[in-house]
Amino acid sequence: xxxxxxxxxxxxxxxxxxxxxxxxxxxxxxxxxxxxxxxxxxxxxxxxxxxxxxxxxxxxxxxxxxxxxxxxxxxxxxxxxxxxxxxxxxxxxxxxxxxxxxxxxxxxxxxxxxxxxxxxxxxxxxxxxxxxxxxxxxxxxxxxxxxxxxxxxxxxxxxxxxxxxxxxxxxxxxxxxxxxxxxxxxxxxxxxxxxxxxxxxxxxxxxxxxxxxxxxxxxxxxxxxxxxxxxxxxxxxxxxxxxxxxxxxxxxxxxxxxxxxxxxxxxxxxxxxxxxxxxxxxxxxxxxxxxxxxxxxxxxxxxxxxxxxxxxxxxxxxxxxxxxxxxxxxxxxxxxxxxxxxxxxxxxxxxxxxxxxxxxxxxxxxxxxxxxxxxxxxxxxxxxxxxxxxxxxxx
Numbered sequence: 001x002x003x004x005x006x007x008x009x010x011x012x013x014x015x016x017x018x019x020x021x022x023x024x025x026x027x028x029x030x031x032x033x034x035x036x037x038x039x040x041x042x043x044x045x046x047x048x049x050x051x052x053x054x055x056x057x058x059x060x061x062x063x064x065x066x067x068x069x070x071x072x073x074x075x076x077x078x079x080x081x082x083x084x085x086x087x088x089x090x091x092x093x094x095x096x097x098x099x100x101x102x103x104x105x106x107x108x109x110x111x112x113x114x115x116x117x118x119x120x121x122x123x124x125x126x127x128x129x130x131x132x133x134x135x136x137x138x139x140x141x142x143x144x145x146x147x148x149x150x151x152x153x154x155x156x157x158x159x160x161x162x163x164x165x166x167x168x169x170x171x172x173x174x175x176x177x178x179x180x181x182x183x184x185x186x187x188x189x190x191x192x193x194x195x196x197x198x199x200x201x202x203x204x205x206x207x208x209x210x211x212x213x214x215x216x217x218x219x220x221x222x223x224x225x226x227x228x229x230x231x232x233x234x235x236x237x238x239x240x241x242x243x244x245x246x247x248x249x250x251x252x253x254x255x256x257x258x259x260x261x262x263x264x265x266x267x268x269x270x271x272x273x274x275x276x277x278x279x280x281x282x283x284x285x286x287x288x289x290x291x292x293x294x295x296x297x298x299x300x301x302x303x304x305x306x307x308x309x310x311x312x313x314x315x316x317x318x319x320x321x322x323x324x325x326x327x328x329x330x331x332x333x334x335x336x337x338x339x340x341x342x343x344x345x346x347x348x349x350x351x352x353x354x355x356x357x358x359x360x361x362x363x364x365x366x367x368x369x370x371x372x373x374x375x376x377x378x379x380x381x382x383x384x385x386x387x388x389x390x391x392x393x394x395x
Contacts, residue, residue: 008058009055009058009059012051012054012055012058013055013059015051015055016048016051016052016054016055019044019047019048019051019052020048020052022044023044023045023047023048026040026044027041027044030044102135102238102241102242103134103135103136103137103234103237103238103241103242104132104133104134104135104147104238104239104241104242104243105132105133105135106130106131106132106133107131107132107133107144108131109131110131110144110146110176110177111177111181112129112131112146112177112180114177114181115129115177115180115181116181117184117187118180118186118187119186119190122154123149123151123153123154124151124154124155125151126151126190127148127149127150127151127153127154127186127190127193128148128149128153128154129146129147129148129149129180129186130146130147130149131144131145131146131176132144132145132146132147133145134206134234134235134238134239135234135238136210136226136229136230136234136235136238137234137237137238138226138229138230138233138234139210139225139226139227139229139230139234140226141210141211141225141226141230141234143206143207143210143230144175144176144206144207145176145204145205145206146176146177146179146180146186146204146205146206147202147203147204147205147243148185148186148189148190148202148203148204148205149202149243150163150189150190150193150200150201150202151193151200152193152200153200153202153244158200161244162244162245162246162247162251163200163201163202163243163244163245163246163251163386164199164201164202164245164246164251164252164253164381164384164385164386165201165202165203165204165236165239165245165246165251165252165253165384166189166201166202166203166204166253166254166255166377166380166384167203167204167206167231167235167252167253167254167255167264167275168183168185168203168204168205168206168254168255168256168260169206169207169208169218169254169255169256169260169261169263169264170183170205170206170207170208170256170257170258170260171208171256171257171258171259171260171261172207172208172209172215172217172258172259172260172292173207173209173212173213173215174207174208174258174259174260175207176205176206176207178366179205180205182366182370183257183366183369183370183373184370184373185203185205185373186203186205188370188373188374188377189201189203189377192374192377192378192381197374197378197381198377198378198380198381199381199384199386200386201380201381201384201386202239202243202245204235204239206235207260208227208256208259208260208263209225209227210225210226210227210230211224211225211227213292214292214293214294215259215290215292215293216293216296217259217262217263217287217293217296218231218262218263218266218267219287219296219297219310221294221295221296221297221298222297222298222302222306223298224294228266228267228270231254231263231267232267232270232271232274233274236252236274246384246385246386248385249272249273249274249275249276250276250384250385251384251385251386252274252275252276252277252384253268253275253276253277253278253279253380253383253384254267254268254275254277254278254279255278255279255280255281255376255377255380256279256280256281256283257281257282257369258281258282258283258364259283259284261279261280261281261282261283261329262280262283262284262285262287264278264279264280264283265278265280265283265285265312265326265328266287266310266312268322268324268326269312269315269322269324269326269352270309270315272322272323272324275324276323276324276325276383276384277324277325277326277327277380277383277384278324278325278326278327279326279327279329279376279377279379279380280326280327280328280329281329281368281369281372281373281376282329282330282335282337282364282368282369283328283337284337284340285311285312285313285337285340285341285343285344286310286311286312286313286314287307287310287311288307297310312344313340313343313344313347316344316347316348316349316352317347321348321349321350321351321352322351322352323351323352324352324353325352325353325354325355325383326348326352326353326354326355327354327355327356327357327376327379327380328341328344328345328354328355328356328357329356329357329358329359329369329372329376330356330357330358330359330362331358331359331360331361331362331363331368332358332359332360332361333360333361333362334361334362334363334364334368335362335363335364336364338358341356341358355379357372357375357376359371359372
């Protein structure tokens with residue numbers, strides 16, 4: 001059974017209920033002080049606790065999609081998608097290693113069918129959300145994503161125009177499902193586009209790691225996953241080759257929450273030739289190693305340099321400011337990063353521009369981020385160019 005399947009969840013819940021019932025029923029038999037009786041009590045407690053904890057863990061994982069497969073949970077997914085020969089799905093996108101299907105390929109539902117409130121109806125009226133796999137030519141990784149296409153994408157009057165792109169990045173471990181179901185990115189964007197508050201935009205919803213369960217933090221790890229390369233080069237290349245999206249950096253922005261917000265800032269400030277705007281909800285301002293990341297910066301003399309270059313406060317103080325626009329969202333009460341947010345905003349200097357959303361009270365959760373999302377999307381729409389250009393009939 002699949003890790004996120006209902007059949008597995010219901011089976012484990014049934015086992016937990018049965019374990020509790022058997023423990024209550026058999027407990028009098030384990031009332032003695034003999035070794036078998038003591039072992040019986042310990043065994044019944046252990047089995048019951050494991051069954052209950054496992055059922056809760058599966059329920060939480062099924063809802064938040066921290067891990068989508070057994071391989072991700074067990075850590076076997078790190079190298080599996082790395083080789084080109086492992087990208088294709090036999091019978092769907094060609095034989096393994098066959099890239100004739102392009103760098104954006106159709107994927108299974110990836111829980112898209114469980115997202116509430118997605119547009120229903122003709123795409124030229126309500127838009128469309130696709131489940132795809134993004135193949136990275138340089139990073140040698142394949143990553144699942146949802147792609148929101150606005151109604152205008154399917155309307156005849158726009159059929160030769162390119163659309164701005166917002167790359168929406170989830171927190172870790174997160175994923176596209178959380179962006180759609182809990183942050184409600186496509187639902188909110190569709191509403192704003194319909195009200196004329198957001199220009200028609202293509203929105204790509206994706207997780208920050210390209211090598212789960214490791215948290216790659218949008219960093220090129222020496223000798224390891226090249227996450228920064230994926231977001232800087234592979235993702236734009238794949239999308240430009242598959243969708244009618246802008247080719248100029250002025251049409252590209254990144255948005256994210258938590259570690260996804262950190263990625264959005266890092267990518268925009270480090271690569272203004274790819275992204276010119278970033279909206280970051282509850283981000284961190286420096287990348288550090290922790291148990292989920294492992295060693296992101298390698299060793300030797302270059303290690304300290306890499307760490308500094310991923311410290312945004314250090315960059316603002318010691319490097320020329322990039323010509324980009326950023327939006328930072330935080331809360332005076334409830335967010336630990338409020339002092340760092342103020343320090344970051346105070347350090348911004350031209351030609352870089354910065355704005356903020358500061359709530360009086362908020363926490364590091366979706367309830368807060370949903371409050372900040374509409375204003376963030378509207379702000380992003382004012383930064384990106386549309387229409388960027390007119391295509392030559394391709395795409």
